[in-house]
Amino acid sequence: MIQNIEKKIKLAFAISLGSFLTSLAVVVAVCVFAYSLVNEQRKNIYVLDHNVPVLVRQTDQGTNREVEYASHVNIFHLLFFTLPPDDEYIKNNLSKAMYLVDDTGLAQYNNLKEKGYYNSILASSALLTIQTDSVVVDENRHFRYYAKQRIERPTSIATRALITEGDLQDVPRTENNPHGLIIKNWKTVLNKDLDYVEKKNF
Template sequence: MINNIEKKIKLAFAVSVGSFITSVVLVAVVCFFAYSLVNEQRKNIYVLDHNVPVLVSQSAQGTNRMVEYKSHVNMFHLLFFTLPPDDAYIKANLSKAMYLVDDTGLAQYNNLKEKGYYNSILASSAVLTIKTDSVQVDENRHFRYYGRQRIERSTSIATRLLVTEGDLQDVPRTENNPHGLIIKNWKTVVNKDLDYVEKKSF
């Protein structure tokens, strides 16, 4: 009789311990999946588009950083080298460009200004545009920019090869610097004529 009671107590104890361990395991598994689900949901952001919620995805800052590096370099060169014969437009573009570069960009701007570069554009009604060929960025965030500048005057069209290089440094993102980058040690490596065509006069 006593042996039966002891066996039943041991069985009940074993069942209790087993149930407890099973419950702990189940709770741990449920918590793990709940935590994973919450993390996944946090990556989903809803944006209202005319009062209609649209699902967008959140990604890590470094996911597309290389794309941002190239875009930043490209944006700076477009702003710095796109120069129509419009003084207000030139000043506005160069002002935006200065937010993207350190004092080496300002030094080059002041050098060109002192040489009368911008005044000559206005005087000759020249239109300067630039086309990006490629932007190369290495693992140390050192870049090299390749582009072609088109200089159209009333009597001619010239094409120049432009190659510049510099380094990229992270800075806080602002409205004027959406990529959160600044170009440092910027310099022109190559700036030479590729083509020159005189316009026909009738």
């Protein structure tokens, strides 16, 4: 009789201990899950768009940084080399481009201006556009930009190969520089004619 009571006590104790350990494991699992869920929710930011909450996801600065490198270089060159025969448009584009580059970009702009490059575009009603071929950025954030530039005048169309290079440096993100990068030591490596076609006059 006493042995049966002892067995029952041991069984009850084992069941109680098992229940306690199971409950403890469940509590720990719930705490871990809740903690990870809270951390995930902290990455979510809601902004109001006309009183409608819109979910915006917060990411680390390093996320997709390689994509931002190429995008920054591409946008700068599009602004700097897309030049229609419109003085205000040219000034506006170049003003935006100067936020993305250091004084080497300004020096090249001033050099072209002194040579009458922009005046010749206006005088000849030329339209300059650029088509990016590729942007190569190495581990030291040194880039090479490959593109073709199209120069269309009333009497002709010329195509040039353009290669430039420079370095990328992190800077604070601003409205005028959303990628938080600036191009340094920028220079033109190659700028040569590939094709020249005269327009037919009817």
